[in-house]
Amino acid sequence: MHEYRDRTSECQRCGIPFIWTAGEQRAAGGIEPTRRLCPACAQLLPAVSRERGLVKWYNLRRGYGFISRSTGEDLFFHRDALPADAGAIEPNLLLEYGIEHTAKGPQANQIRVLT
Ligand SMILES: [Zn+2]
Known part of the structure; x- marks a missing residue:
């Protein structure tokens, strides 16, 4: 079974590094989202396909x-x-x-x- 650890990702919109949490990785099945957004940009921008x-x-x-x-x-x-x-x-x-x-x-x- 895969062990998830918090790791640093980089926002594709503003470039700020942010923590991609173990819980979020687990929810995504370990697949890195194609559109990585920091929590601030995720609030500003609509979800994918919306x-x-x-x-x-x-x-x-x-x-x-x-x-x-x-x-x-x-x-x-x-x-x-x-x-x-x-x-x-x-x-x-x-x-x-x-x-x-x-x-x-x-x-x-x-x-x-x-x-
Ligand atoms: Zn951002």
């Missing part, structure tokens, strides 16, 4: 709205993609989400509210 954007508008009655993406495009989202405890969805709320390609075009899924 992105962040701001609520542009949301129609509570109709249950859908649009997110402003960093690409400059707007992304559709439906209330089903929001967490049950999301609270009021207001313009400029920061969201993290995955993107799903549907017959009607891309839309956000598995939304997490960050602010």
